[in-house]
Amino acid sequence: MTARFAAGAVAKTDVLVEALPYIQRFRNATVVVKYGGNAMTDAGLAARFAEDIVLMRAVGMRPVVVHGGGPQIGDLMARLGKESEFRDGLRVTDAETLDIARMVLVGKVNRDVVSALNGHGPLAVGLSGEDAGLIRAEERDPALGFVGDITSINPAIVERLLTEDLVPVISTIGASADGQAYNINADTVASAIAVALRAEKIVYLTDVEGLLADVDDPDSLISTTTAAELQAMVDSGSLSGGMIPKVEACIEAVVAGVRSAHILDGRVPHVLLLELFTDSGIGTMVQVDDAVEPEADADA
Numbered sequence: 001m002t003a004r005f006a007a008g009a010v011a012k013t014d015v016l017v018e019a020l021p022y023i024q025r026f027r028n029a030t031v032v033v034k035y036g037g038n039a040m041t042d043a044g045l046a047a048r049f050a051e052d053i054v055l056m057r058a059v060g061m062r063p064v065v066v067h068g069g070g071p072q073i074g075d076l077m078a079r080l081g082k083e084s085e086f087r088d089g090l091r092v093t094d095a096e097t098l099d100i101a102r103m104v105l106v107g108k109v110n111r112d113v114v115s116a117l118n119g120h121g122p123l124a125v126g127l128s129g130e131d132a133g134l135i136r137a138e139e140r141d142p143a144l145g146f147v148g149d150i151t152s153i154n155p156a157i158v159e160r161l162l163t164e165d166l167v168p169v170i171s172t173i174g175a176s177a178d179g180q181a182y183n184i185n186a187d188t189v190a191s192a193i194a195v196a197l198r199a200e201k202i203v204y205l206t207d208v209e210g211l212l213a214d215v216d217d218p219d220s221l222i223s224t225t226t227a228a229e230l231q232a233m234v235d236s237g238s239l240s241g242g243m244i245p246k247v248e249a250c251i252e253a254v255v256a257g258v259r260s261a262h263i264l265d266g267r268v269p270h271v272l273l274l275e276l277f278t279d280s281g282i283g284t285m286v287q288v289d290d291a292v293e294p295e296a297d298a299d300a
Contacts, residue, residue, distance in 0.1 A: 017278035026276065027060035029200035030162065034190035035067040035113065037207040040265030045078030049205075050116035052272040053167060054123060062162045065117075065124075065169045066193055069109040069185030078201050089245070093145040093183050102128075103185045104172040113169045123166040129174040130181060132157040135189065137174030137182040148174050148182025152188065153196040162197075191249035194255040202253050203275070204246050210284035211243065224285050227251045254288040261286040 022279065033053070039045045056063045070091070074084050078102055085092040103165055110126040117124035129135030137148030161168045172189040174182050187204065194202040211230075213220040230247050233239050239247055250261035264271045264283035272280045 015142045017280075019106065019273075020277060022262060022277045026200065026236060028060040028062065030194075030197050031056065031065045031276070032066060032190055032194040032197065032199045032200045032202045033272065034186060034202070034204045035065050035266075036070075036186060037205060037266050039205045039271075040067065040069075040109070042267075045267065045269065046112075046116055048269045049266070049272070050120065051114075052270055053117060054120040055273065056276070057123065057165070057167055062157060063167055064197065064199070065167065066172065066186060066190040067105075067109055067113055068172060069101075069167065071265075072109055073097075073104045076100055077233060082157070087144060090140075090144055090147055090185070091183070092143075093147050095146065097273075098146040098181060098183060102173055104180060105173055106184075106268055110169055110171040117169070118165055123143045124169050125161050127157065127161075127168055127170045129170065129172060129184065129189065133175075134158065134170070135184065135192075136177065137184055138176055146182050148176075148179070150174060150184060150192050153192050155193070155196040158193070175276075182237030185258060186244055187196070187245045187249040190251075191253040191258075194253050194258045198257060199253075200259045201276075202258050202260075203262045203264060203272065204250070204252070205264055205271070206243075206246065207265070207267060208243070208263075209265045210263050211247070222279060222284050224280070224287070227254050227288050228284060230286060231239065250286045254286055259287075 026218060027211060030109050035049065039049055053063050054067060077084055077097065080100070091097065097162065106128045114124045114126040132156040133154045135150060138154045140147045158168045170193065172184045172186045174184050176182070190202060209218065210219055211222045211225070213222055214220065230251050234244065234247060246263060250263065253261050262275055262283055262285050264275055268274070268282065
């Protein structure tokens, strides 16, 4: 055995040993992952994401994937000659746009994610929020058309799949009690699903490194923060743009009982594994207060 090979082998075993207490600690823990951005549209990153989810399941975790598909909806609308209109960051959704959103989210994106996971074995099942009354919704604003707000979550179908050691993959179309479909913000859905499942963690994959104290300074990454501190940032106007829905969803989740929320850069290969199974982690972690995460229990 050469010295170089020996050094490489030791480095690999060090990584495995570092991961061991986290694997023990999070066994049987439910982790909701909101999947979107470049991690979804880049084929290489999509493959790495599937590997991460499969590995999480293999070591005893219970991953649940919630996905959006805004860019894909916009692309199909453009190809069909239909212009996208947004108000306050939400897509105005008339009947035709709703049909397009359902086709993209349920018929294309969901199937692609399920197919990537099932390339590693019969592991994943695709769901829409319309299935088994999973996501009940109502109209948010008549001016927005068929854009919905969540009224309730019925997690029974998801819990049943988790009991069977399957990975639920959820697209964010909900429905009213009378069957009217609504397009719903994926960040909000992920938070509501995590709360309903009493998840240990919720993870948001984005196209930024995490939450920055100064959006113009990439070195100002906030590694850990609390819901109260985040709410103060929202109230002060120091956050803006697309990060606000994610931050608000993080706050809602941890205040409602999810142990921690994480904002990660989905452009980093295997970012989920880096966050969950290493001491240093990556991105931004949000907790309800300043309590320190307890040490992993070797007997867990």
